[in-house]
Amino acid sequence: MIKFSLSDPTSVFCKLIINDNFVKYIKKTDVPTLISDLQLWFSDNKVDSPELDLASNQTYELKLDSVSLEDSFYHVLSVGRSKKAVILPTDLQHSPTGKKLPVLFTYGSLERFHRYWESPRELKFSLYEHLSKDLIENPYVDEPNDFSQFHANVAFHTNHGTTHAIRQMELATNYLTCIRLNGNKKNSFLAQSFSAEESACLQLAAFLFRSGRTNESGWQGDLTYGPRSAALFKQIALELEFNPVLVDLMANCFDYHKEITIKNKLNNHSIEDTREKAHLFTKLLKLSHESDLVRCFENYEEIKKPIEEELSKLLDPEVKVSAISDQFLSYAVTLCKLTGATVSGAQSKAFNTTGNRKLAVESANYPKLVLFRLIGVKPECNPGFIPPTQLWIQHEHHTQFNKTSGSFVLKAHNKQGQDIDYVEGWDRKSIDMIPTARCINLEQQHLDTHVSVYHSTTKASYALDLFCRKLTQLTEGPNPIVWIRGIKSKPSGKPCDSIDRIKYIMSQDKALDNSEYNLWHLLSCNPSLWQNADYASDESTVDYFYNNSSVTQLDFKHLINTILDKMGLLIGQEALREELFAKFNKLVTDERFGKQGVLYQYLIPHHLVDEIAYISKQNGIVDNDNPSALETLVQLKASGGEVPNQHTLQVRLFVPKLLTTEIAQHLVVTNYLNMEDQLRDEFEKTVNELSVMAVKGPTQDLDEEALEVESQYSPKFFGSFIKGDRDLSKHVVKRDVVPAEDEVECFLFSEPGSASFLAFTTN
Structure with missing residues (x-):
């Protein structure tokens, strides 16, 4: 027999109790899906369905004919009809607090996202929204009341929620770009050697870097959330068809306090090359996480010091590491403001802010839109966008461009793209008839x-x-x-x-x-x-x-x-x-x-x-x-x-x-x-x-x-x-x-x- 109920309901979530044991918190918005899943299960298994009113705090008792049916029903009730549970190691299956509550993460099908890095970024953004909804935007099992609400939308544990995941991913991506452009000889070569799969795997790791949290305890107060986050990442990454060796290597980088053990080498890499790349993975995850501390730490110099120390080992000696560190922390402040987060540790106190609850909640609920918004937002040290009309005019394939005056003459091309002459009729007077400067100015405003x-x-x-x-x-x-x-x-x-x-x-x-x-x-x-x-x-x-x-x-x-x-x-x-x-x-x-x-x-x-x-x-x-x-x-x-x-x-x-x-x-x-x-x-x-x-x-x-x-x-x-x-x-x-x-x-x-x-x- 199985007994179950949704008890202690609030306006946001309720407890799922099975056989008198707490199983997990369920968001109120997920209750209709749960009822639908149960009704379909009753129909599929030809079991008489009780009148379900899960909002009534009522306990239901269900007698089933076999253990297999009980197991099947339990799975639908706790995981979902079309979802999977993350398989956690035994020592990570309960929260570290005194209550030792069970920890359960579930997620929907990832089939359409397989090898998503080979597709346009829209699919990647859709994946992150999918993972956000299923794995991140749920009540902490230890601190379920840690949420923000704006009208009908709710954002859970915003300090380490979806917007933190987005910011860490964007920071990791831009640190990698910076090292490609400004790294010392060894690290610049390593960064430039990243394949599309390796870059995507790094981004996924950064996005899920704190997904295994069950509370807001610090690193020393909860030693389980790092390994649990790595376990979540590993199962998701393998299902997305990342290279298993790469996944193992990246999962080992989640704890940047310990030395990494290399068991297998990456494709076309020696063991030593694999170790060097793993070290870079680790440093990128560390830099990205610690840069986002501007949201909660107040002492700017304390935030900057470890970042500057890491960058000094990675960047070319000719690069002004202090300036690059300042630029990345300024970028981190910008990301916080664009996602509604509090800023406590900006270089100038004038840039500190208490946050924007409306923006923070909306960003957590619509991460795909946030990611589109952030496409052009970069630290000062990384190349930003340039108006495409300006780039076209200044490209030597198209024009003979005078940098001093800004004037240009159009080159003419045959079908093979070879220069054959200058375009007939487009002289200085006719070129001036085109509102080029005004178009470029508007491109710049919305760049x-x-x-x-x-x-x-x-x-x-x-x-x-x-x-x-x-x-x-x-x-x-x-x-x-x-x-x-x-x-x-x-x-x-x-x-x-x-x-x-x-x-x-x-x-x-x-x-x-x-x-x-x-x-x-x-x-x-x-x-x-x-x-x-x-x-x-x-x-x-x-x-x-x-x-x-x-x-x-x-x-x-x-x-x-x-x-x-x-x-x-x-x-x-x-x-x-x-x-x-x-x-x-x-x-x-x-x-x-x-x-x-x-x-x-x-x-x-x-x-x-x-x-x-x-x-x-x-x-x-x-x-x-x-x-x-x-x-x-x-x-x-x-x-x-x-x-x-x-x-x-x-x-x-x-x-x-x-x-x-x-x-x-x-x-x-x-x-x-x-x-x-x-x-x-x-x-x-x-x-x-x-x-x-x-x-x-x-x-x-x-x-x-x-x-x-x-x-x-x-x-x-x-x-x-x-x-x-x-x-x-x-x-x-x-x-x-x-x-x-x-x-x-x-x-x-x-x-x-x-x-x-x-x-x-x-x-």
């Missing part, structure tokens, strides 16, 4: 958290964008403006709602991103402002912008009539429609407004990149050499970062995802239009008058202000253009771009069911 991509369209398409927005405001209709790439609004057949599906479609050799179906789904972009300008004008964003051109021929008369029909405006008033179109056509062909088009700069947060973007080759074909858009675009921000097809790759944005409010609200979109203030105001005023005309007839004698309503859309999408200061009518068109054959493209429209608006068109 650590976003990637930037570029798209351009014609001024006529932008005028249509303004026209449609104004129509929506004036009519105050319930239907917002939506994305349309063809006269039929959406492609025949069901629109694709999965980026994986569209990537599959665009993986076919003969796929085209401007086919009727694909056109509606994809927006063609470049990963930096000048990308492809040195290879092919028909793949270059700046060429389309400069020439106010598009590969797609737009029938604006047909397009405007379709919009008016759909919105029920000027029905049967053909003369007024003809007048409206004539005024529209006059506006968009008036050379006083310049000969350039409109440039869009999209800044996408790191955590959304792979949801809405993929790296492509010409015609939108998926670039299989760059499977993760995030990985590629982040590398393009790193000095010296190299990626496959670097000089010609492109980006495609997945439009259906961009139309969702959940995505749109996180993007930063800036439009660039080379037009003087007075002309810009005139341009927008004329578009507004055309919109009023479409709603009310001729524009004379109309009080437009009375018709206006507050825009309901995000200012991130509807912000003003950045204004240029050049009269472009004085400059000649650089050169023509030969348009490709394509279908008529619609730009914007009105239809039920869309939650947001996105002002795009296609090259």
Whole structure:
């Protein structure tokens, strides 16, 4: 017979009692899963199920026919139907306190994470979130009330919880980078020899370095949490298919107070080389853990001293170790502040803080987002990101760059990437027409958290964008403006709602991103402002912008009539429609407004990149050499970062995802239009008058202000253009771009069911 209950419930957790013995604490959020697991077990084993109300503090008694059934039920009750228990050595199975409570760690399947270091970092971040939820964010068995709460979210034992694990992992990673760059001869060589698997194993060890704690006792007060953490790490790492010799070696490094015994050598290493690498593993774990002590130790010099001592043994004698130590501790303070932790031991007391409970709790509950946020955060001594457009311009493959003036001349290349001449037409005057400095400045502002991509369209398409927005405001209709790439609004057949599906479609050799179906789904972009300008004008964003051109021929008369029909405006008033179109056509062909088009700069947060973007080759074909858009675009921000097809790759944005409010609200979109203030105001005023005309007839004698309503859309999408200061009518068109054959493209429209608006068109 088995007796069980969930007793002494609080708002956060309760005790699981089996046969009158305490087994573990269960989070209240996990109780529904437990009930579901039990009900499935009753069904699978054809056992009559009692009416379970585990929140009632009631004890249930269950008589089963065999010991095997009892064992099976006990496992589901204590571990879970689809989880495993960490197998701990006997001496680590109970807490060290007087009560000697049982210690039980369980975790869900790791199958999809096997050999995750061979995949894009998004999978690694998902793994850490998985491990955080299962192994770290649970009540301490000795101190269950050690938690912080903010609304419905709870973070357990925040001093050694998920955010500490994240910080230690980031510190270990950056210490390794520092030693690669600044280490003495021996250690620099060792650090540079780390394989991707070894680096990932170090990061996993740092993340789980204190996962075996059951209380907040110090090292001398509890000698079990170090070995227990190593045991957790070892089981997880082996299941993730790390090399067993590497796992054993890393597990032995968890106790950095003792000498490591080398039993087996790493692949392609001698015993001595293996020992040296193990020593470096140990020092990296020690440095990363002790740097995070800024959160709880008050004496800065006491924190710094052991770090400086270790670094003096690892770094080149010419390096200023004291300065590097200060930079890493400053970095540790930054990590604490970005994860809501208290800072007690900053170099300057002005940087100490009591912490941010809301941020700390949210960070513990959403570690994946935190890890995306921290991608660009590094200590001063390690190379940070550089605006990708700046890197592109300064790369000798693309330009002849003058460091003194910042000016450049574009080199031209053949299909093999060889220099053949300078690009025709891009002289100093035409290059100055591109808002390069402003784009770089915006890239710089969001460098650590976003990637930037570029798209351009014609001024006529932008005028249509303004026209449609104004129509929506004036009519105050319930239907917002939506994305349309063809006269039929959406492609025949069901629109694709999965980026994986569209990537599959665009993986076919003969796929085209401007086919009727694909056109509606994809927006063609470049990963930096000048990308492809040195290879092919028909793949270059700046060429389309400069020439106010598009590969797609737009029938604006047909397009405007379709919009008016759909919105029920000027029905049967053909003369007024003809007048409206004539005024529209006059506006968009008036050379006083310049000969350039409109440039869009999209800044996408790191955590959304792979949801809405993929790296492509010409015609939108998926670039299989760059499977993760995030990985590629982040590398393009790193000095010296190299990626496959670097000089010609492109980006495609997945439009259906961009139309969702959940995505749109996180993007930063800036439009660039080379037009003087007075002309810009005139341009927008004329578009507004055309919109009023479409709603009310001729524009004379109309009080437009009375018709206006507050825009309901995000200012991130509807912000003003950045204004240029050049009269472009004085400059000649650089050169023509030969348009490709394509279908008529619609730009914007009105239809039920869309939650947001996105002002795009296609090259």
